Amino acid sequence: MCGRSSNPVLILMKNKTPSRSLKILMLAPEPFFQPRGTPISIYFRLKALSDLGHRVDLITYHLGEDKHFPNVKIFRIPDLFGIKRIKIGPSFTKLPLDILLCLKAFWKMITGRYDLIFSHEEGGWAGSVLARTWRVPHVYDMHSSLPQQLNNYEFTRSSLIAGIFQFLERMVLSSSAGIIVICPDLRRTVIKEGFEKKTVLLENFIDFDHPSRSADEIRSKKIFIAPQNEKIILYAGNFQPYQGIMLLLETLA
Numbered sequence: 711m712c713g714r715s716s717n718p719v720l721i722l723m724k725n726k727t728p729s730r731s732l733k734i735l736m737l738a739p740e741p742f743f744q745p746r747g748t749p750i751s752i753y754f755r756l757k758a759l760s761d762l763g764h765r766v767d768l769i770t771y772h773l774g775e776d777k778h779f780p781n782v783k784i785f786r787i788p789d790l791f792g793i794k795r796i797k798i799g800p801s802f803t804k805l806p807l808d809i810l811l812c813l814k815a816f817w818k819m820i821t822g823r824y825d826l827i828f829s830h831e832e833g834g835w836a837g838s839v840l841a842r843t844w845r846v847p848h849v850y851d852m853h854s855s856l857p858q859q860l861n862n863y864e865f866t867r868s869s870l871i872a873g874i875f876q877f878l879e880r881m882v883l884s885s886s887a888g889i890i891v892i893c894p895d896l897r898r899t900v901i902k903e904g905f906e907k908k909t910v911l912l913e914n915f916i917d918f919d920h921p922s923r924s925a926d927e928i929r930s931k932k933i934f935i936a937p938q939n940e941k942i943i944l945y946a947g948n949f950q951p952y953q954g955i956m957l958l959l960e961t962l963a
Contacts, residue, residue: 718732718825718826718846718847722734722759722764722826722828722849722888731763731764731765731781732764732765732825732826733764733765733767733822733823733824733825733826734759734764734765734766734767734824734825734826734827734828735766735767735769735815735818735819735822735824735826735827735828735840736752736755736756736766736767736768736769736827736828736829736830737769737811737815737827737828737829737830737833737834737836737837738752738768738769738770738771738829738830738831738833739770739771739804739807739808739811739830739831739832739833740752740770740771740774740830740831741770741771741773741774741796742768742770742771742774742777742784743774743775743776743777744773744774744775746798746948747798747853747948748830748831748853749774750914751830751851751853751892751914752768752830752851753777754914754917755828755851756768756777756779756782757779759782760779760780760781760782763781764781765781765782766779766781766782766783766828767783767785767818767822767824768782768783768784768785769785769786769787769811769814769815769818770784770785770786770787770811771786771787771796771807771811772786772787772788772789772793772807773793773794773795773796785814785818787807787810787811787814788810790806790810791806791807793807798948799859799865800856800859800860800865801865804832808832808833808836811833811836812836815836815837815840816836816840819840819843819844824844824846825846825847826846826847826848826849827840827841827846827847827848827849828848828849828851829848829849829850829851830851830853831851831853831854831856832856834848834850834852834879834882834886835878835881835882837850837882837886838850838881838882838885838886841885841886841887842885847887847888848885848886848887848888849886849887849888849889849890850882850883850886850888850889850890851890852883852889852890852891852892852896852900853892854896855879855896855899856875856878856879857872857875857876857879858899860872860875880903883900883903883905884905886908887908888908888909888910889905889908889909889910890909890910890911890912891909891910891911891912892911892912892913892914893911893913893914894911897909897911943958943962945958
């Protein structure tokens, strides 16, 4: 497949009107869909790929709400462990689920034919191995630096584990044909590692359908919340420690 005249990575990352449809295997080690960081990003990646006419087989966890897009099929791992909830960030709970996801991805590669592997988060490890084995391009959607996550979530203080994560991350970056980063800080991290030329910055944004509000409704709500015209500070993220909520609260004074 790599011998075809058109480069699948260029078709995906550069061309808004692709000359041909790609068949993509996407690895998403997340509960999809749930309204939280990476799954929201995955939602819009799928929507964009579907709108462009590409065909996507998504392999993801057993948890989450099905979302339907043209030419997108969702393949879930089996619920073998009775896991009903997965917290945000790194956790040992994800380990057996990631193993099942890798096995399912391996089987899909054996039984199907794909132009491209598109992976998210730690799915990049399996994506890199599968891409090398089957000699297809791999695009890594880098939502965060996994070694940084270990520190931000205070997951472990082991220098050995941190070193392994750093090695795996660099392996994924070096072997990927294209890298998507979601913020300038991640882009600086990738540039520092020497992979600027194959990196594209796509900052996340929310574009769900939502009810429109009139100017009078907005004015009324502001008066209700801040009758003395006080300054309103709205935080719309999650309450995980890495978000720096304590810093926000300290600044309110």
